Amino acid sequence: MRSSVAATELLVEHAPELLCDQDVAQFLAQGFLALPVDDLPDGLQEQLFEEAERNTPERGGRGGGWLGNNCLPMLPKLRDVFTSGVVHGALVSLLGEDYSINNHRHMHHSSIKSEQSMHKDEQRWPAEHHRLRSVIIFYVPGGC
Secondary structure (H helix, E strand, O other): OOOEEEHHHHOOOOOOOOOOHHHHHHHHHHOOOOOOOOOOOOOHHHHHHHHHHHOOHHHOOOOOOOOOOOOOOOOHHHHHHHOOHHHHHHHHHHHOOOOEEEOOOOOOOOOOOOOOOOOOOOOOOOOOOOOOOOOOOOOOOOOO
């Protein structure tokens, strides 16, 4: 199984909207950016929800009990988020044109019926390099 997907394999249709210097400086200082993704197709959130619902085991889906790791094959419309000009542009700005997307794309399920509980992925490599090598993307439907 492959551990990542090259950006070129995503068939990005939108021109990257590169970050301005102020956004890059904010990312470096604060460690995150909240970006409005305005170029997503209408109805995408509803389509993602329907795909997720179809893939749950209760609905006879192939989710295997969860929609966890490497959920992109089970939710193909999620590619629209990665290929949006805003997200693609931010990734190009921070990681370079040859960035890749790791297969760890986990659909986090909260046992609480309301909001998502906090989650932090483990950093498995030494943070001793001066070059940014990876970022974690969170898609928050409706914005943050």
